[in-house]
Amino acid sequence: MSDEDIVNNNLTALVVDDSPMIRKLHEMHLKKFGLKVQVAENGKNAVDLFRCGASFNLILMDKEMPIMDGAEATKELRIMGVTSMIVGVTSLDSIFERQAFMEAGLDHCFTKPLTSENIIFLLQELNNKNNEEN
Amino acid sequence: MVGTSLSQQLENYIQTMHDQGILDYHFDHVKALQNEENPRFLMEVISMFAHDAEAGIAHLTTLLNSAVVDFAKVISFVHQLKGSSSSIGGVRMALACRQIRHACDNMDKERCLQLLERMKQEYNSLKECLNIIFEMERSIVVANETRHRQP
Numbered sequence: 291m292s293d294e295d296i297v298n299n300n301l302t303a304l305v306v307d308d309s310p311m312i313r314k315l316h317e318m319h320l321k322k323f324g325l326k327v328q329v330a331e332n333g334k335n336a337v338d339l340f341r342c343g344a345s346f347n348l349i350l351m352d353k354e355m356p357i358m359d360g361a362e363a364t365k366e367l368r369i370m371g372v373t374s375m376i377v378g379v380t381s382l383d384s385i386f387e388r389q390a391f392m393e394a395g396l397d398h399c400f401t402k403p404l405t406s407e408n409i410i411f412l413l414q415e416l417n418n419k420n421n422e423e424n
Numbered sequence: 425m426v427g428t429s430l431s432q433q434l435e436n437y438i439q440t441m442h443d444q445g446i447l448d449y450h451f452d453h454v455k456a457l458q459n460e461e462n463p464r465f466l467m468e469v470i471s472m473f474a475h476d477a478e479a480g481i482a483h484l485t486t487l488l489n490s491a492v493v494d495f496a497k498v499i500s501f502v503h504q505l506k507g508s509s510s511s512i513g514g515v516r517m518a519l520a521c522r523q524i525r526h527a528c529d530n531m532d533k534e535r536c537l538q539l540l541e542r543m544k545q546e547y548n549s550l551k552e553c554l555n556i557i558f559e560m561e562r563s564i565v566v567a568n569e570t571r572h573r574q575p
Contacts, residue, residue, distance in 0.1 A: 311472035311508055318457040318465065354503050381507035383522060403450050403511035 301416060302345075305329045306336040306363065307352040307379075316350055316379070316404055323409050332356055333363025340367060346374050347416055350404070353380040353391050361394040368395035375416060379404055430567060434560045441553050451513025463568065467561050470554045473512050477547055480505045484524075488536050495528045498536065502528065505543075509550070517546040 303325045305316040313329045320327045325348070330336040332355040349367070353360040364376050378391045378399035392399050397415075400408050438455075441447040458465040483501045487494060506521035520543035527535040 309476060309504060309508060311469060311476055312511060314469060314472065315454065315457070315511055318462070322457060322459075352507075354500060381503050381510065383525070402507045403453070405453065 299324050299413065299416075301347045301413070302326045303328075303348040303350065304336060304339065304344075304346040304374075305350045306331075306333060306355070306360065307350070308332055308355040309352075312352070312402070319404060319406070319409060320348075320350075323406075323413060333358030333360055333366075336363050337366050337370075340370060340372055345372075348412060349374050349376045350379050351376055351396070353378060353382055353387075361391050364391075364394040364396055375412065375419065377412060430560060430564045434557065434564065437556060437560065445516060446549055446553050447513040448515040449513070450511060450515075454512060463565050464561075467558055467565070469512065470558045470561075473508055474551060474554065476508050477505060477551070480508075481544060481547060484540055488533065488540055493531075493533050493536070495531055499525060499528045509547075512554070514546070514550040517543060517550050520546045 301324070303320050305313050305320070305327060306329075307313050307316065308331050310331075313331070317327045317329055328339070328344070328346070330339060333351075334357045336349065336351070337358065351360040351364055355363075358366075360378060360380070364378075367374075367376065375397045376395060378388075378396045379402055380388065380391065380399065381402045382388050382391070388399055398412070438447065438451070441451075442449075454469055455466055480501050484498060484505075487498050487501070502521050502524045506518050506525070509521060510518035520539060524536055524539045524543060527539055
């Protein structure tokens with residue numbers, strides 16, 4: 291995938307995190323790579339967006355959030371039939387906690403903070419996924 | 425030009441903070457996200473970090489000084505502080521948060537209190553550094569805005 295392909299995408303993303311600072315950072319980071327970005331401050335808001343008919347190619351999901359955490363939100367979205375790429379972005383150190391988060395239905399899980407390398411990897415994965423579906 | 429000189433001073437200062445281990449490369453990534461459409465992005469992120477950090481530290485202080493410590497809540501706040509401090513490049517503060525988490529896993533109140541003081545020291549060092557960066561950034565933004573307004 292060329293650098294031009296990476297930026298000239300029509301991809302949409304949802305950043306789900308209860309920290310305004312992290313939402314802002316991830317939003318700017320994804321926009322830098324050409325994605326259209328929305329944000330949600332907890333898992334319930336993310337689920338509600340999908341219930342209202344929104345859809346996104348990529349969801350960046352924090353784990354620890356009030357009202358509905360990232361694992362619960364991920365399980366709920368998968369039960370609803372959401373096939374978006376859901377990527378956990380967490381500060382959790384424990385392998386067991388991260389494994390439990392993955393088992394909720396994530397496609398990938400990264401440690402905070404997200405890096406450009408992580409985003410390039412995800413864009414390539416999304417590109418591969420689109421090619422398989424077409 | 426004033427703006428260029430200020431920018432170079434800022435770069436030099438950031439490098440010094442790297443050399444002292446107060447900031448890591450994640451700070452550079454945050455700074456690199458700033459663009460002409462969002463010239464105050466770095467200042468906004470620094471302000472948000474300071475606000476969240478101070479609230480989080482206040483909550484931790486209250487929780488850990490309680491007669492019966494709710495370690496689950498302590499872990500929740502420590503987790504948030506670790507995420508935000510590592511995201512802005514505050515590597516030493518993030519490490520202190522991780523150490524508090526381990527002490528919580530052992531339900532060791534005394535150790536948590538010791539580590540909380542260490543974390544506060546790391547936060548104060550980081551905050552001082554970020555405040556200087558904030559002021560330098562503000563001067564650069566003002567200089568650029570003044571230059572753009574001149575005919």
